[in-house]
Amino acid sequence: MFQSPGVKIEVINTGTELLLGNTLNTHGAWFGRELFQLGLRISRQTTVPDGDAIREALAESLVRADAVIVTGGLGPTSDDLTREITAEVLGLELITDEAALRSLEGFFTSRGRTMVAANLKQALCPVGADILPNANGTAPGIYVPPRLNGRSNAAVFLLPGPPRELYPMFHAEVPPRLRALSGVEKINEALVLKFTGVGESDFHHGIDARLSEIPGLEYGYCAHIGEVDLRLIGDAEAIREAREITLAHFEPHLISENGASLEKTVVRLLKQRGMTLATAESCTGGLISNRITNVPGSSEVFTHGYVTYANEAKRAMLGVPAADLETHGAVSEQVARAMAEGALRESGAGIAVAVTGIAGPGGGTEEKPVGTAWCGLAVKGGETRTFKFYHPRGRKDFKQSVSQSALEAVRRRLKEL
Structure with a gap:
């Protein structure tokens, strides 16, 4: 079931670099989180290149939305046209805002730099709109209240693109205005x-x-x-x-129940039980230990990560019997068991997990197709368990899937202890 928000908000992110893949557009997720905390939701988000494409996107959003947030295109260069296009679409005249001009001049003076003529455009503001101060850059933002023009009843926020400028400006200037527009009293x-x-x-x-x-x-x-x-x-x-x-x-x-990852949950359970973990990995190449050590505080519970990709490494580092490797092959229940028990023994940890499998695209057989993996789970003073997985995916996704299954095996075992 979907609850329609009280005010329709659209976000337009501008910047050719966002569409070329040179710059990761992180604004979408950030705006979603920030607006949700205000009891508001984004109804649509659009990314357009610099220049004339902004005109079409803005005109379309003004028809649908109660508030439009535009990021980027407020700089001094020739492709920074957001304020000019917005004034044109809304039918408003651009004039120099004296306070914005003084702020610009002060910015350059305080840094001992000369302000070039191109920066003067950053002090332009549609008649009747509010300048939003920028304490972290030269480009001020702009707020155009609803019904300021005869073409749209939507409020328009023009904000700078760089996160270090955008985020502080949003927090300081946008929420009070959106609250007044939306009338939201109860936040879900x-x-x-x-x-x-x-x-x-x-x-x-x-x-x-x-x-x-x-x-x-x-x-x-x-x-x-x-x-x-x-x-x-x-x-x-x-x-x-x-x-x-x-x-x-x-x-x-x-x-x-709080969105925490599987690896974070495993680390939490290990701490609660006063246990340590070791890993022995073949087909995942260290991904399990990488996921664990990405969790802050994992040094308290993680002792060893063995990456034994070659059979010789399995024998030398974990004591896997050569007979098991020769008779059953590296991808087998017997070898997974021996890897887990070897990791437990050599590391002195309280629990050890091991994985061995066939990532592909070659190496599979009818008996052991690509995507097959075995997991061993050894606990000090307890029985060793083994599990067979089948994840027929590309190499990267196979490794992720196997690491997920292995960590889930650890989680379930810890819940029993």
Whole structure:
């Protein structure tokens, strides 16, 4: 179920570099998070190159939206045309704002630099609009209130493109104006439940019908390799009811209730149980240990990461019997077991996980096709368990999938201890 926001907000990100792939556009996710905290949502987001394409995008957004946020194109160069195009589309005259001009002059004077004539355009502002100060650069922002012109009832925010200038300006100038426009008084809560070992179709058949019956609840899914996020948005009671329904069906597959990654959850469980972890990896090439060590504080619980890609490394570093390698092959239950037990023994850790598999595209057989992997899980003072995985994907996704399955095996074992 989707709850329509009280005010329709569209974002237009300008910059040819964003479309060429030279610069990663991080504004989309950032705006989404910031606006949600205000009780607002983005209804549409568009990215256009510098220049005339801004005109068409802005004209279209003004018809649909109550507020339009435009980023970029406020600099002094010839392709920085956002303010000029906005004034043209809205039918407003551009005039020099004296306060903005003095701020520009002060910026260059304080740095002992001479301001060239090209910078003067940055002090231009549509008649009746507000200048938004920029404490971190030369390009001030602009706020055009609704009904300032006869062409649109939408409010327009022009903000600089660089994050170091955009984010502080947004926080200082945009929220009060959006609150006044939207009249939002009650901000919904949000909960992200992260699961592994189940797919979106399992949720569809299991709980969709019941979730759709909860008044005021918005829910949706986001699938990743080996994971599904369930997003719940609504008031506290709606989220509580949806959470209870969901966990009644899928709690064994729950990774976290705060969006925390699987590796972060594993590190947390290790700390709670006072245990340490070692890894022994063949087909994943160190990805499992990399994921673990990306978590702050992992040094308290992670001891060793063995990358034993070659059979000789498996024998020399982990003590895998040559007979197991020769008889069963590197990708086998026996070798995965021996790798895990060897890592446990050599590292002195409390739990060890090992993986060996066939990433492809070659090397597969009818008995062991590409995508086959075995996992061994050894615990000090406990039984060693083995698991067989089948992830027929490209090499990169295969490695991610195997690392996910291995970490999930660790998570489940830790939950038992």
